[in-house]
Each structure stands twice: as structure tokens, then as C-alpha cells.
Amino acid sequence: MNSWLRHQKHALTAALRRLAGQPVSTLLTALAMGVALSLPAGLYLMLGNLSRLAGDLPAQPEISVYLADDASAAQKAALAERLKQADVERARFIARDEALAALSAAQGLDDVAADLPDNPLPDAWVVRPRDASRGALIHLHDELARQPGVAETQLDSAWAERLQSLLALGRTGVWLLAALFAVALAAISGNAIRAQVLARRDEILVSRLIGATDRYVRRPFLYLGAVQGLLGGLAAAAVLAIAGAALRGPIEHLATLYGSAWRLHPPAAPEILALFAFTTLFGWLGAWISVGRTLRRVEAGG
Amino acid sequence: MISFSQVSKRYPGGHEALSDVNLQIDKGELIFLTGHSGAGKSTFLKLIAAIERPSHGVVSVSGQNVGRLSRRAVPYLRRNIGLVFQDHKLLFDRNAIENVVLPLDIAGVLRRESMKRARAVLDKVGLLAREKADPVSLSGGEQQRLCIARALVARPALLLADEPTGNLDAGYAADIMAMFRDFHQVGTTLVIATHDDRALAALGGRILHFDHGRVTEAQP
Structure with a gap:
């Protein structure tokens, strides 16, 4: 092990010892960070669940495909074959007679229908795409419109577009909140580190007198900030887990009342890891900003 | 090993702790700094270890101009000095x-x-x-x-001691001075500020007398 690694290890163990030496203040700082972070993180999870819900809703966007009157049997078969591919979740065929029957029955238009010399309605497919995102919808719509034997297609996407833009707005909001709370996190960390530096005044001054470099003095405090940030991330995860456990029952009950089998989804492992990386980084950053300023003050005062 | 050339130190507020000090300390020497408190002994030691910087003149240790050392270089100087x-x-x-x-x-x-x-x-x-x-x-x-x-x-090749026996009774003080004599005998350069006259008589060595920031060589 070279001396650089040895210094890192020394600084990390010193940082851990200092945290363990003040369990109450360590816990309180982690809790402050956790509560602050649980707001943007919770919103993020809520949005994720909402987009999932949007995917499950019966009011999913649909594409209506109207066949030409003179479409050949081969063309119809080819289209039916195309609609069995993976990007189509479900496709329902509505024959023209069936459509006319439904029209006259449902809308009370049987007089009108009876007066018609011919059935004016075409054969049609109602297609539900698997991917409800705007790009995928338009792509599938355009492809179906180009199929031979297809007279007209209609994309019923206004509802989906509105929902998507609402979710996009929500996501922007989450990132803005996350940025704000990152600053708060760095400030909390910086403040905790400042107290630590002031409490270690004697050690710092003596170390300087016997040949400690700036980096040697600074390093344990940077690790302290990073570990404190990680603890804050763990606290946020704990807050979210508790909130999730409390909300799960009522939400699933509500979903059942609406006849939906929708369930609350916990965050995925990469998302949790990203949260920890994020809090560790900002804990470190807060420490880095604070430690330089405080050290200068300590040394000027000593 | 250590040289002071026209060194003055004036603290903020105007108090001049050292004025126009010129002297040379060789490797392996045993030096005592004497004089009443506030005469500049501590300042002299602080200038050597780059804890303070001279207002005037050049302090050099092992060929390095200590007063002009960068902040990054100071720790490496101090690692060769025992305080x-x-x-x-x-x-x-x-x-x-x-x-x-x-x-x-x-x-x-x-x-x-x-x-x-x-x-x-x-x-x-x-x-x-x-x-x-x-x-x-x-x-x-x-x-x-x-x-x-x-x-x-x-x-370290150099040991600086500021009143090491100042708070001790005579028995302990003698022990510590005997210890310093041993280090001197194995070749360490020692600069010791003290007002303990008994130690001076017992150990020999060169004596620098401080008076209101001025330094004179004294005979033991």
C-alpha cells in the first residue's frame, strides 16, 4: 500500500471515528438532510408511479385504421398480420356491418340507418399501441397510414399528449426542486463540518506546527462530509420507505374501488444508488466549501 | 545550518520583537537563548520554523530562505524540525x-x-x-x-525548544536538560530558549542573550 492510499485510509477511519464519537449530532444532521431530500425524491417516485398509471389507464391513446372499400383480401390479411407485431398491444377488428349495427343501436339512429341505401361505413381496426409516448404513437400511426388498402387513419392522441406534457412539467419541477435541495444539502453539510473544524481547533493547529499539509488537515473533513451525505441519503430512503408503507394500503384500496389492479411501485436499485451517490457528492461539496474557509479562520485566530 | 541576516520582526501594532539580528548557527551546535520574557526569544524560534515571517532581512535554514517559503512548502520544512x-x-x-x-x-x-x-x-x-x-x-x-x-x-536534524523547563520544578528540569545533552551528543542541533541559569552552567554550549530585540553573544 503506498502512502497516498495510507493517507486516504487514515482520513476515512478518522472521519468515521469522529462521526461515531458524536452519534446524536450525526443522527440529527442525517435526519435534517433526509427530510429535506425526501421531498424531491418522493415527488420523483410519485411521478414515476403516475406515468405508470397513465400507461395502465383504459383511456389509453388509440389509433383508428379505416380500410378502403376496394381493399383486397390479401391486403386485409397483411394488415392483420402487421397488427400482431410486438409494438401493438391489442387490435380490435370492427366489420362494417357490425359498426352500422352498433351505430344504430347505440345512438338511437336506427331510422337514419334504415334509410341508408348502402352501408357507408368502412371496415376498421382499433389499435392500442404498447408504447404510449408521443414519438412512438406518431411513428406507428404513420406506418399504418402507409399500409396498402388503408384509406384513413386517426390518432386519438390529444389526451395522451396533455398527460405527457403534464408529466414533463412535473419532471422539470422535480429537477428544479432537486437542485434547490442539493444546495440545502451542501449547506447543512457545510455547517456540520464547520462545527467539526472548530471543535478540532487544537488538533489542527498542532498538526500544522508539526508539518501537516493543507490536504492532510482537510482530508478527514471531506470524508466526513461525504459520509454524512451518504447517511443523509440513507435517512431519505428510510423516510420514503416509511411514507410508502403508510400510503400503500389506502392507495391500493382506492385503486380497487376504481376497478384497477394498480399497485404502488418502489424505486429501482439504480435509482436508490443514484440517490446515495447524489447525497454523497453534495455532502462532500458542502464540506469542501466550508472547510477551506473555516481552516483559514482557525489559523488566523491561532 | 541556520543564518539570520539583518533580521527584524515588527508585529502588527508596532512592537518590535527583534531588531537587526545577524548570526550563524552551525550543524550540531547546542545553543541557549536567554533573556527576560518578551525579549524576542520566542520570536527568534518562530522565525526559524516559519511560524512567523521576518519583517526585514533573511532567515535561512539549510540553505532555504524560510521567510519566502510558499504555504505549500512550509509543512516539509517543519517535518525536519522538532518543536x-x-x-x-x-x-x-x-x-x-x-x-x-x-x-x-x-x-x-x-x-x-x-x-x-x-x-x-x-x-x-x-x-x-x-x-x-x-x-x-x-x-x-x-x-x-x-x-x-x-x-x-x-x-529531525534540528530541535527547537521554547522554555521546555519553564513550568517544572528543579528535579524534572535537570532530567530534561540531561536528555537534551544526550541528543546533542548524537549530533542533533539544539536551540533552547530558557531562563534556567543552572542548566546553562551544567551543559555548556553557546549562549545568545536577548535584550529588547537585540542579541549579544554571552560567555557561559
Whole structure:
């Protein structure tokens, strides 16, 4: 092990010892960070669940495909074959007679229908795409419109577009909140580190007198900030887990009342890891900003 | 090894602690600084260790102009200097041997090796049996010996001591001075500020007398 690694290890163990030496203040700082972070993180999870819900809703966007009157049997078969591919979740065929029957029955238009010399309605497919995102919808719509034997297609996407833009707005909001709370996190960390530096005044001054470099003095405090940030991330995860456990029952009950089998989804492992990386980084950053300023003050005062 | 050339030090507020000091200290010398308190002895030591910078003139240690050292270079100068303080400056949040090991930790020495060296130096100052003791539980003389052990553990070529026996009674003071004589005999350069005249007579060495910031050579 070279001396650089040895210094890192020394600084990390010193940082851990200092945290363990003040369990109450360590816990309180982690809790402050956790509560602050649980707001943007919770919103993020809520949005994720909402987009999932949007995917499950019966009011999913649909594409209506109207066949030409003179479409050949081969063309119809080819289209039916195309609609069995993976990007189509479900496709329902509505024959023209069936459509006319439904029209006259449902809308009370049987007089009108009876007066018609011919059935004016075409054969049609109602297609539900698997991917409800705007790009995928338009792509599938355009492809179906180009199929031979297809007279007209209609994309019923206004509802989906509105929902998507609402979710996009929500996501922007989450990132803005996350940025704000990152600053708060760095400030909390910086403040905790400042107290630590002031409490270690004697050690710092003596170390300087016997040949400690700036980096040697600074390093344990940077690790302290990073570990404190990680603890804050763990606290946020704990807050979210508790909130999730409390909300799960009522939400699933509500979903059942609406006849939906929708369930609350916990965050995925990469998302949790990203949260920890994020809090560790900002804990470190807060420490880095604070430690330089405080050290200068300590040394000027000593 | 150390040279002062036209060195003055004026503190903010106007007090001139040293004025126009010119002198040379060779490798392996034993130097005593005498004079009443406030005469400039501490300032003289602080200038050598780059704790203070001269207002005027050049202080050089082993050929380096100490007054112009960059902030980044100062730690490496200090690693070659052992410092003994009147108030020990021990850390009370760790035991005796952890205090001694601190300079080696800072220099990045292997833990096992530094513990070995710390025990050797604790043995030399007669504290090996107290290695696990809390510094608070040590007597004044033992604390001072611990401070000396910390100053010596990195085997510096130069030892600076500011009133090392100032707070000690005569018996302890004599022990410590005897210890310094031993280090001098193995070739360490020692600069010791003291007003303990008994020590001067016993140890010999060169005496620099400080009076209101001016330095004169005195005969023992």
C-alpha cells in the first residue's frame, strides 16, 4: 500500500471515528438532510408511479385504421398480420356491418340507418399501441397510414399528449426542486463540518506546527462530509420507505374501488444508488466549501 | 545550518520583537537563548520554523530562505524540525503513544513502523510504561517528556525548544536538560530558549542573550 492510499485510509477511519464519537449530532444532521431530500425524491417516485398509471389507464391513446372499400383480401390479411407485431398491444377488428349495427343501436339512429341505401361505413381496426409516448404513437400511426388498402387513419392522441406534457412539467419541477435541495444539502453539510473544524481547533493547529499539509488537515473533513451525505441519503430512503408503507394500503384500496389492479411501485436499485451517490457528492461539496474557509479562520485566530 | 541576516520582526501594532539580528548557527551546535520574557526569544524560534515571517532581512535554514517559503512548502520544512513547547501542546483526545505517532502519521509512515519508532522514543524519554496513558493523567514533567518524544520521533536534524523547563520544578528540569545533552551528543542541533541559569552552567554550549530585540553573544 503506498502512502497516498495510507493517507486516504487514515482520513476515512478518522472521519468515521469522529462521526461515531458524536452519534446524536450525526443522527440529527442525517435526519435534517433526509427530510429535506425526501421531498424531491418522493415527488420523483410519485411521478414515476403516475406515468405508470397513465400507461395502465383504459383511456389509453388509440389509433383508428379505416380500410378502403376496394381493399383486397390479401391486403386485409397483411394488415392483420402487421397488427400482431410486438409494438401493438391489442387490435380490435370492427366489420362494417357490425359498426352500422352498433351505430344504430347505440345512438338511437336506427331510422337514419334504415334509410341508408348502402352501408357507408368502412371496415376498421382499433389499435392500442404498447408504447404510449408521443414519438412512438406518431411513428406507428404513420406506418399504418402507409399500409396498402388503408384509406384513413386517426390518432386519438390529444389526451395522451396533455398527460405527457403534464408529466414533463412535473419532471422539470422535480429537477428544479432537486437542485434547490442539493444546495440545502451542501449547506447543512457545510455547517456540520464547520462545527467539526472548530471543535478540532487544537488538533489542527498542532498538526500544522508539526508539518501537516493543507490536504492532510482537510482530508478527514471531506470524508466526513461525504459520509454524512451518504447517511443523509440513507435517512431519505428510510423516510420514503416509511411514507410508502403508510400510503400503500389506502392507495391500493382506492385503486380497487376504481376497478384497477394498480399497485404502488418502489424505486429501482439504480435509482436508490443514484440517490446515495447524489447525497454523497453534495455532502462532500458542502464540506469542501466550508472547510477551506473555516481552516483559514482557525489559523488566523491561532 | 541556520543564518539570520539583518533580521527584524515588527508585529502588527508596532512592537518590535527583534531588531537587526545577524548570526550563524552551525550543524550540531547546542545553543541557549536567554533573556527576560518578551525579549524576542520566542520570536527568534518562530522565525526559524516559519511560524512567523521576518519583517526585514533573511532567515535561512539549510540553505532555504524560510521567510519566502510558499504555504505549500512550509509543512516539509517543519517535518525536519522538532518543536518543544512550554505548554506541551499535547492532544488530550488520545493516549500518549498516539500523540507521539502523530508526526509519522502526517508524514505517511507505515503504521507498524511508526508504532515501533514511537515505542523506541518513548523508551528514550522514560515513558514506555505509560504508552497507553491519557496525557491528562501524566505529571507536568511527564507531559513535557511526551512533548519531547513527539518532537524527536521523526528524527529531525534540528530541535527547537521554547522554555521546555519553564513550568517544572528543579528535579524534572535537570532530567530534561540531561536528555537534551544526550541528543546533542548524537549530533542533533539544539536551540533552547530558557531562563534556567543552572542548566546553562551544567551543559555548556553557546549562549545568545536577548535584550529588547537585540542579541549579544554571552560567555557561559
